[in-house]
Amino acid sequence: MAKEAELFLPLSQATYYILLSLREVRHGYAIMQDVEMVSKGEVTLGPGTLYGALGKLEKQGVIEKAIVQDDERRKYYELTDLGKLVVRLEYNRLKSLVENSKEIIKEIKED
Amino acid sequence: MTVRKFRLFIAPNIDKEEQWITEMSRKGLHLVKYEYFTYVFEEDPTKSYVYQIDFRQEAKRDYFQLYEDAGWEYVTNSMSIFHYFRADSSEASVQKLYTDNESIQDSFKRMISFYLLIFGLFLVSQLGLVVSWKGYLIQYIVAGMDIVFIVLYLYLFYAINKRIDFYRRK
Numbered sequence: 002m003a004k005e006a007e008l009f010l011p012l013s014q015a016t017y018y019i020l021l022s023l024r025e026v027r028h029g030y031a032i033m034q035d036v037e038m039v040s041k042g043e044v045t046l047g048p049g050t051l052y053g054a055l056g057k058l059e060k061q062g063v064i065e066k067a068i069v070q071d072d073e074r075r076k077y078y079e080l081t082d083l084g085k086l087v088v089r090l091e092y093n094r095l096k097s098l099v100e101n102s103k104e105i106i107k108e109i110k111e112d
Numbered sequence: 113m114t115v116r117k118f119r120l121f122i123a124p125n126i127d128k129e130e131q132w133i134t135e136m137s138r139k140g141l142h143l144v145k146y147e148y149f150t151y152v153f154e155e156d157p158t159k160s161y162v163y164q165i166d167f168r169q170e171a172k173r174d175y176f177q178l179y180e181d182a183g184w185e186y187v188t189n190s191m192s193i194f195h196y197f198r199a200d201s202s203e204a205s206v207q208k209l210y211t212d213n214e215s216i217q218d219s220f221k222r223m224i225s226f227y228l229l230i231f232g233l234f235l236v237s238q239l240g241l242v243v244s245w246k247g248y249l250i251q252y253i254v255a256g257m258d259i260v261f262i263v264l265y266l267y268l269f270y271a272i273n274k275r276i277d278f279y280r281r282k
Contacts, residue, residue: 015212029174030181033207048182049166049209052175053218075181076174 006086009063010094018044019054020080020088026067028075029055063087113155115141120149123223124271126165126194133163137198146188146196161198164209167223169193182207193226213279220276224269231265 012020015036022035032055033046046054055078058064063084067077080088117136121129133143133151138160141153164184168175176186183206184197199206210216238258245251 028181029178033182045207045211047207047209047211047215048179048184049219050211050215052178053215074173074177076178 002083002086003090006083006090009061009087010091012087012091014040014044015046015050015054016058017088017091019046019051019058020063020084020091023064023078023080023084026069026077026079028069028072028077030075032078058084115153115155117151117153118149119151122268122271123167123194123227124220124268124275126167130163130165133196134161134201137161137163137201143187143196143198146190160201162201162206163187163196163198166195166197166209167193167219167226168195169222169226171195179209184209213282217276217279220272220279224272224276227265227268227272231269234261234265 018036018040019032021039022032027035029048029051033048033051037045055064059066059078062081064078065081067079069075069077119132121132136143136151136153140157140159141155142159142161143151143163144154145152166179171192179197180186183199183203185199187196187198189195197209210219241251241254241258
């Protein structure tokens with residue numbers, strides 16, 4: 002599965018935050034709110050953009066429909082095992098990017 | 113008071129259509145219904161809405177609910193594939209339907225596949241004309257109408273592609 006998960010990397014900023022928001026089962030609007038909060042307002046998603054992204058991610062098997070009893074009007078989502086792996090691999094990728102360049106970046110000064 | 117206006121917009125000009133309806137709303141005429149190229153407006157000078165149109169086949173309940181949760185009130189539709197939404201123009205926190213260029217391109221790509229399907233079905237349905245061609249006057253008339261239809265569709269594909277290109281470069 003790790004090989005399969007690596008094919009999704011790198012993730013777009015929006016996709017990364019969407020997957021992070023699904024650390025809990027959420028419906029679409031709750032994802033929008035969480036993404037805005039976690040990204041400190043850096044990433045905002047319109048409902049059309051989000052709806053399209055969720056459809057794609059579901060088709061790719063990264064997320065799936067979650068069963069929630071008392072709300073029939075909204076669709077809830079959760080991460081699949083593949084999705085959990087994808088988001089963790091992306092985190093590691095980003096982390097090593099930052100760590101590897103931490104010292105070097107100081108040598109690149111602004112003119 | 114209700115006002116009706118007849119107007120033609122082609123699918124790739126969806127944003128011009130949005131601008132026109134939003135402009136009407138600024139003047140106090142708010143779209144409430146769309147039917148066969150006729151826009152039905154209701155007058156209320158105290159309000160002003162921003163309108164957006166979304167192309168979506170097989171729109172289900174969760175789709176409408178998400179848009180509503182995000183602050184977009186459902187207004188009307190055209191052929192159940194073009195959905196008209198509105199939000200109070202004073203509501204600054206409401207996000208536009210599409211917030212990146214990629215998803216706008218995707219929506220035009222969905223539009224192209226839909227019209228390609230119709231175009232394909234049309235071509236198949238007209239095969240009979242070719243097979244049974246005897247050069248009757250009526251056949252020439254039908255063929256003439258077919259050619260007009262084909263040219264219109266080719267223009268439509270060209271125009272949608274141009275929109276996709278525009279957003280790809282942006």
